[in-house]
Amino acid sequence: MQFQLTDELIEQVERLVENQNDKELQKLLKEFHYADIAEVLDELNLEDAVYVIKLLDSETTSDVLMELDEDNREKVLKNLSAKEIAEEIEELDTDDAADIISELPEERQQEVISKIEDEEHKAEITELLAYDEDTAGGLMAKELVKVYETWTVAGCLRRIRGQAKEVTRVHSIYVVDKQDKLIGRLSLKDLIVAKNEKKIADIYISNVDYVEVNEDVEDVAKVMAKYDLEAIPVVDENQTLLGRITIDDIVDVLKEEADKDYQLAAGITQDVEADDSILELTRARLPWLVLGLVGGVGAFLIMEGFQESFKEKAILFFFTPLIAAMAGNVGVQSSAIIVQGLANDDLRGSINSRLIKEMLLAALNGVILAIFLFLFVWFYKGELDKALAISISLIVVIIVAGLIGTFVPLFLNKRGVDPAIATGPFITTSNDILGILLYFWIAELIINIYN
Amino acid sequence: MQFQLTDELIEQVERLVENQNDKELQKLLKEFHYADIAEVLDELNLEDAVYVIKLLDSETTSDVLMELDEDNREKVLKNLSAKEIAEEIEELDTDDAADIISELPEERQQEVISKIEDEEHKAEITELLAYDEDTAGGLMAKELVKVYETWTVAGCLRRIRGQAKEVTRVHSIYVVDKQDKLIGRLSLKDLIVAKNEKKIADIYISNVDYVEVNEDVEDVAKVMAKYDLEAIPVVDENQTLLGRITIDDIVDVLKEEADKDYQLAAGITQDVEADDSILELTRARLPWLVLGLVGGVGAFLIMEGFQESFKEKAILFFFTPLIAAMAGNVGVQSSAIIVQGLANDDLRGSINSRLIKEMLLAALNGVILAIFLFLFVWFYKGELDKALAISISLIVVIIVAGLIGTFVPLFLNKRGVDPAIATGPFITTSNDILGILLYFWIAELIINIYN
Structure with missing residues (x-):
């Protein structure tokens, strides 16, 4: 029973459009739910999609329009006259009608609204258009x-x-x-x-x-x-x-919301899909990558600053990727839990108690990981001072990373900024730099004390 | 009208429980929706929560039980007899009843079921318990x-x-x-x-x-x-x-699902909440951190292997955090888009065409970022050979990272593994190591050719 979008089906539709075999096409599409027809149209080129849409009966057309991918709907609507759009709008519930109109360019909105014949429908849609789309008013329908x-x-x-x-x-x-x-x-x-x-x-x-x-x-x-x-x-x-x-x-x-938060955590700033153009995808990804680049240059400058004191201790430099990775991972883990807790309203208690808990958690993880690292460096290189310096700084870096990962989303949330922005590259990059800075400071301190 | 979970409210309930003021307590709770009562109970200690539960009428109790946090429900149920649980079960719809019973320890399940008096209800619940919880059967109710x-x-x-x-x-x-x-x-x-x-x-x-x-x-x-x-x-x-x-x-x-995918992307392997115990949180986080540690040790070994050929070129080592960060970020971006596309069923076309698109996208991002980096190194250090070596390797690293980020989730999905596991630390770590290895290889090659 379930609809399957296959290449054969799309080819079949394309062939029918090419041969202008309207009867067969109508017969074929009549079998499908409007959401399925929309899926087929999303795969056709614009010309074919508009051809099919003009062939459907008016009620189906309006439902199909609602289900189309936003980018494709925009293109299809450009190919319809204001009168034609108004006719589709008449068939739709007020909330869907308002959504479609709000996507049109400003000047076309008025034109389409003026062509709606049902005065009550027109008044209701105009009322709905006045609400912000992120509010209850922007989502509600007048039908009840x-x-x-x-x-x-x-x-x-x-x-x-x-x-x-x-x-x-x-x-x-x-x-x-x-x-x-x-x-x-x-x-x-x-x-x-x-x-x-x-x-x-x-x-x-x-x-x-x-x-x-x-x-x-x-x-x-x-x-x-x-x-x-x-x-x-x-x-x-x-x-x-x-x-x-x-x-x-x-x-x-x-x-x-879930898709947006997931993308933000992965360092993608705008709502994009895998099938968007390369240019759109680049625009969504590049900002965080540039931030990463700036962070990397920051790490470079820190390491350059320490090069004199470590002329003889190149080994310390070889562990910077490890330190940066751990700082980034711990920060992302902490911030993800907080962002999710905020989104689900299950965070209770003060910021301080959160920070203390996160510190204990990070300390526990940090000590376990530091023991592994200590044993590796000690056995592999036989240098106790460096093994100590590296593993103790790892603990401190992990604790600080956990605290930052906890604090930043809580702070953003208090300030009214969406905390979801805090996971992903933002936390990773700031923790990378801070982690490397702390690492060299502490390692230097410990080696100096030891010798 | 909207319910607000305040510290005052919780204290008020605690005081009423302490004074065993059952009448006031019942009067207070009668005002609330069962989902709100559950929120209050989630904040009380176990003893108080059980006290309140035993005070509620049976229909409310069963609804409240369903809404409790899973960990708290488990504890509360431990404090109720099989007979008491069976009585609550009688009040619930079959799907909720089966969910609660399935959470009980094996031996208690039979005991509770045997105490259900309504034979039809009992048979229906037993039927539902036979279905896998991740299937339609595990989610459905018999009531219709x-x-x-x-x-x-x-x-x-x-x-x-x-x-x-x-x-x-x-x-x-x-x-x-x-x-x-x-x-x-x-x-x-x-x-x-x-x-x-x-x-x-x-x-x-x-x-x-x-x-x-x-x-x-x-x-x-x-x-x-x-x-x-x-x-x-x-x-x-x-x-x-x-x-x-x-x-x-x-x-x-x-x-x-959204919470789980978000946590996986952030390197958290089990379903945890911010309010879980430190031990549970550590168990969920440590595996990916250990993976990060192993990755970091891998990066160390690679850098150590290249130290001879770069004795005089410490600057190359100072850019490894940048290279690792970029490889990780690009990989996470690519894999997140693919994971989301797979989850929403919007990916069409062959794996090859995806990879080609991702390569073009990564190349575009890579060239833009490499130009920035090239200009920085050239102006700051005045060493053209190193500026070229570092920025060209950055482009290659970004392209490879993008390809891996695209390929791995597609491959896992083909193999029937949840591709969501591929974002986050897994991609970050493997891209870190591979990125650093590629970086040193290519940089060495370019510097050798140049000089």
Whole structure:
């Protein structure tokens, strides 16, 4: 049953487009879900994709458009007139409609909006466009099923049959008072089970979760995940019901957040995919690499500064990659745990207690690793002073790296900066330099004391 | 409205427990959602937590237990008798019940199961326990609303009122034939809108998504996210309807997967949280650090091997941290993009075309970075031969690092190994060593040619 995107299928579609065999093409695509058609179109060249899109019925087209890769959608929309886009928009839910319009160039947005015929739809989309895309308002849809507390169950069912036509899936029925303030909820099941003559006021559940329209989408995602909600109503500061957010949009938010954090940790600054162009990929990667280069030059300058005192101790220089790698790895481990703890809200207690814990943890790891290193240097080179100097500095470097890895994301978070930026190259590079500096200082100190 | 976990609240609960003020405590906790109570309990010591749990009514207790942190749940369950656990299990949906039982030690599992009084519940839980936890079977619940195609709408509504009591949320109504084979679906809305005397066979939608019971949970998540599903039925190889999976469980799967991949990329091998014990955290971190140590020793041996030929060229050694850092960063960037592409199924085309693209990308980045480095060394030291040697080797090192970062996750994936393991320390360490080796080889070659 499951759809498989194969090269054969794509070739088949390409052949049908080439032969302009519209009938066969329509027959073939009718079998597929719109999300699958979008996957096929993402693989076609622009001309073929536009050909196929113009062939689909209007409802399918709009759904397919929503599912296309953002870059491809932009290109396809450029090939459609404002009138054609407005027609697709009419078929979409308000949240999807607003998303598509917001991706258009400024001047085209107005043109498309003016061509939307349904005045209510137009007004709702315009309202949604005013919200920041990272807030509850930017994610919500205006489509929902709303009942007044004064209605009866029978009246309710009758009206819901009307309202529900617009709403693809009825999650909860929201109960409002005369001023449209959200006061509770009902499930369709509750309504079916209740007697026809009952008043909504008698049967609704007043305990209803909601979010404010300006709340951050990540917080909305946390609330919905924590309470296992499938939809959540959105209200303004007066508790007036404005819209609702459904879990499928939250699933997308969670995936995007996870992808973004993963890329940041790997030193990729913009949202890119493996199939983006080389230029886009370079732009996303180069900034952190330049930072790495600057860090490397810093390490060079430090080592050059120490070269006189180590004329006779070249061996110390041969361990710098080891020191830098350990400092980087420990820093990334510490910061990743903190970044994740912050994202999941499971960090409690003061910064100081975190730092103490991290110090103990790093010290434990550091001592274990230093023992290995000490034994290696001692047996391999037979120089006790250097073995001691190298392994003791390794412990200090690891402890400092762990502290920096812990402190930086906590500090950024306090300052309102996304701590995810702190993992990856940023921590690695700063720990590399600091680690090497500490290493040479301490090693010099120990060797001087020893001799 | 939103719950805030404050130190004051925790202290208040602790005080009430200490004074054994059960009435106040019950009154306070009654206000909270079970997920919030679980958050409070996660902060209490075990004794207090068990005290509070025994005070809650049985339905709340079972929900709270499900939401507790896994480590805390294990401890709390140790303090409950098999009979007490069985009573909580009776209140839970089959999927949650099976999850809790599967966490118990082997010998306790049988004891708890034998104490479950509801025979049907017991049989269903036993069935679920047989499935692998990473498959659709391990995630599904037996609770669902099922109707036969031969029923009428009126009969259906009557029976659904019965079945739906067990089902917290009715997503879809699944339509089966006489042999219990899944043949379609219906929404509650469709049912309400239809005439009472219609047959289900006349109104059901035969186009229904489903997954097989042995399918991997990650694939289930992909299907549900792609088609925006809120629930999906699970069938066996004969298409017999076995259970259903709801989106809230998928949200948890997505979060766990994202957390795991993030930790792997940061060099943390087990699922740990910032609040785990130092020993657990050490166990999760040490393996990759030891790998880093071995890599560092490898780098040491390489540099030692080259020391004779570079007696007079200490400057080359001072750039090894830079070379190692660049090799590591480029490798992590490449592998992260590939790992993500594999996870999201957006990688198409052959391995060769990927490698060629990555080579071009790395070459572009490498040339830009090498120009910076060349200018620095040339102006700062005035030694053209070394400036050339260092910057040309940097380009080669970056290209090779990019290729390894691309190839390794693709190779692991082909072999059926989770490619996420390839980002982070694994790539960093292998690229460090190889990068340094290449660097010295090429630098030596160039300096020899030049002079």
